[in-house]
Amino acid sequence: MNRQFVLSQILIIPLLLFLYISLFAPNTVYATELPSFPFCSNPQGEIKVSYDSGTHGVVGSQTQYQGKDTVYFVGENNYLQCLCTDQGEGIQTGWLKLGNLSNNEIDELRNEGWQYVPDGTLWGLAGGDYLAKNSPYSCNGEGGNTTPTLTPTPTSSTISSTSGDPGIGGSVIAASAPLLAATGTSTLFYSLLAFGLASFGLGLVLRKKDKIN
Known part of the structure; x- marks a missing residue:
């Protein structure tokens, strides 16, 4: 039961972060x-x-x-x-x-x-x-x-x-000459995406081990 709870938390946290960035973060600074x-x-x-x-x-x-x-x-x-x-x-x-x-x-x-x-x-x-x-x-x-x-x-x-x-x-x-640089949230976006994929993969591994046990 504890392992299933940990698994759900691992999957939910990156999803919530992704939704927050998508809805509230500015597109470009x-x-x-x-x-x-x-x-x-x-x-x-x-x-x-x-x-x-x-x-x-x-x-x-x-x-x-x-x-x-x-x-x-x-x-x-x-x-x-x-x-x-x-x-x-x-x-x-x-x-x-x-x-x-x-x-x-x-x-x-x-x-x-x-x-x-x-x-x-x-x-x-x-x-x-x-x-x-x-x-x-x-x-x-x-x-x-x-x-x-x-x-x-x-x-x-x-x-x-x-x-x-x-x-x-x-x-x-x-x-x-004037140099113009645009920095946005793309770095943070891809970092969260990579973290989410890693968390998803870890969750699958834990779930598979849980089934074996």
């Missing part, structure tokens, strides 16, 4: 690897535009900053914006061209603090939509005496499309 943007403290890339002074904007902020602003092209239609204010506040913004990112990957990045920008041309970039993220860095706050120029500060908006213009070319100095 996306992990998006970003290109390695350089740091504004040691900028690399091709300078697209540079202002020694002026009034500049930062994505997601309505504040207008006075200081030096330089934008670097870092390959794959991605850009690095380095703003150094006259007060010594440094703000670097990574501009990631959406390209072939899926909506799930875009949502994941937005949850990590990236902001959607529907038109890069408003910021002097290549056409198309981008994700942008700000982070602080240390700078000297050195400005110049040139005529101020205004960088627009459009607000973020809801995603409506992930398509865009091909953008502009240029020499790539420091960039790495």
